[in-house]
Amino acid sequence: MQIVDVRTIPLSYRCELPYGSAGGMQQRRDALLVEVETDEGLVGLGEAGGPLATTQAVVEQQLKPLLLGEDPLLIERLWQKMFLRTRAIGRRGLLMYAISGVDVALWDIAGKVARLPLFRLLGAYRDTVEAYASGGFYQEGKDAAALAREAAGYAALGYRAMKMKVGRNPAHLTQSNLREMQVDPERCVVSLEEDLARVEAVRKALGPEAKLMVDANCVWSPALAIRMGLAMEPLHLYWLEEPVATDDLRGSAEVARALSIPVAGYETETSLYGFRELIAQGAVDILQPDVSRAAGLTECRRIASLGQAFNLMVAPHSFSSAINLVASMHLLASLPNGLMLELDQNPNGLRTDLLKEPITVDHGGCVRLPEQPGLGVELSQEAVDRYRVG
Numbered sequence: 001m002q003i004v005d006v007r008t009i010p011l012s013y014r015c016e017l018p019y020g021s022a023g024g025m026q027q028r029r030d031a032l033l034v035e036v037e038t039d040e041g042l043v044g045l046g047e048a049g050g051p052l053a054t055t056q057a058v059v060e061q062q063l064k065p066l067l068l069g070e071d072p073l074l075i076e077r078l079w080q081k082m083f084l085r086t087r088a089i090g091r092r093g094l095l096m097y098a099i100s101g102v103d104v105a106l107w108d109i110a111g112k113v114a115r116l117p118l119f120r121l122l123g124a125y126r127d128t129v130e131a132y133a134s135g136g137f138y139q140e141g142k143d144a145a146a147l148a149r150e151a152a153g154y155a156a157l158g159y160r161a162m163k164m165k166v167g168r169n170p171a172h173l174t175q176s177n178l179r180e181m182q183v184d185p186e187r188c189v190v191s192l193e194e195d196l197a198r199v200e201a202v203r204k205a206l207g208p209e210a211k212l213m214v215d216a217n218c219v220w221s222p223a224l225a226i227r228m229g230l231a232m233e234p235l236h237l238y239w240l241e242e243p244v245a246t247d248d249l250r251g252s253a254e255v256a257r258a259l260s261i262p263v264a265g266y267e268t269e270t271s272l273y274g275f276r277e278l279i280a281q282g283a284v285d286i287l288q289p290d291v292s293r294a295a296g297l298t299e300c301r302r303i304a305s306l307g308q309a310f311n312l313m314v315a316p317h318s319f320s321s322a323i324n325l326v327a328s329m330h331l332l333a334s335l336p337n338g339l340m341l342e343l344d345q346n347p348n349g350l351r352t353d354l355l356k357e358p359i360t361v362d363h364g365g366c367v368r369l370p371e372q373p374g375l376g377v378e379l380s381q382e383a384v385d386r387y388r389v390g
């Protein structure tokens with residue numbers, strides 16, 4: 001079997017109201033799907049993260065020429081070829097995002113050839129994964145009471161775990177470069193006290209048993225992260241996500257040592273080598289590679305194996321289309337150290353409308369893996385046409 005084409009499908013969704021994290025406000029959600037076609041008519045599907053047109057150029061101009069005519073089932077060899085032939089301009093970031101999309105598409109083909117859903121092809125540890133509601137964003141007019149109502153809504157849907165945002169307090173940032181990280185720093189700003197009150201209100205709404213996580217999106221200094229973390233310790237948080245800048249490994253390790261709350265991260269890191277440093281320096285207690293950024297299922301499974309050698313769990317970051325979501329489900333279900341599935345609660349047609357059979361959560365907050373071959377899902381052509389851009 002040979003690869004005869006590599007194509008991309010850029011998709012974009014615009015929601016009604018902007019919402020924000022410590023990193024910035026957003027109203028648009030993009031996803032770049034990648035299709036790899038073989039001479040036997042099989043088409044594999046993946047998703048690559050990053051800015052649409054830029055990642056698209058990398059996939060089509062850098063990676064496609066390396067793939068045409070190759071056997072799609074030599075996934076490891078093709079992964080190494082893509083990684084090594086682009087090493088001078090790659091190794092981290094955008095190139096890894098592009099490789100991710102191709103890698104998942106190759107695995108989708110392998111699953112279809114083997115007639116097995118990916119999680120089973122990869123050695124299945126479970127066929128159901130626990131999901132957490134990823135919400136609690138900042139929004140104009142959303143105060144602590146509104147946030148508590150949002151949290152109670154997730155609990156009513158069956159979720160037993162929820163993540164919310166913290167850190168939109170630019171006045172307290174002491175490192176000048178961290179200010180540069182924030183888009184729209186003047187909107188939806190809260191004081192440190194208000195931030196703590198919001199987390200407290202959500203804990204109250206969820207009750208003591210639910211898992212509650214907070215995400216600072218890399219903006220705090222280590223000192224501020226420790227101060228806020230200590231203040232939140234009585235609220236029994238399940239993890240504190242990306243407390244400090246991705247490259248401040250020593251700072252993140254300081255936070256991890258100072259707090260009883262586990263530190264999770266970093267969705268902003270890519271590749272086995274990136275995660276090797278996070279692990280080696282004790283910068284994280286929970287690993288959060290993203291299948292559409294960290295270089296695909298191949299690399300995320302390597303990251304997970306390295307994590308297992310250090311008794312670390314994996315909770316893949318997933319905040320994009322249904323294709324990224326379902327790839328994350330297969331990764332999680334294949335791992336002995338898989339923790340929980342991130343299920344974004346913001347309005348996003350690329351997550352909710354893109355599949356003929358959408359992913360649903362049962363009343364226990366769990367998601368069952370599809371049993372069809374490969375990723376096990378089919379795109380709705382109508383939805384693709386509706387959201388396609390460029």
Ligand SMILES: [Mg+2]
Binds near residue numbers: 242
């Ligand atoms: Mg995050």
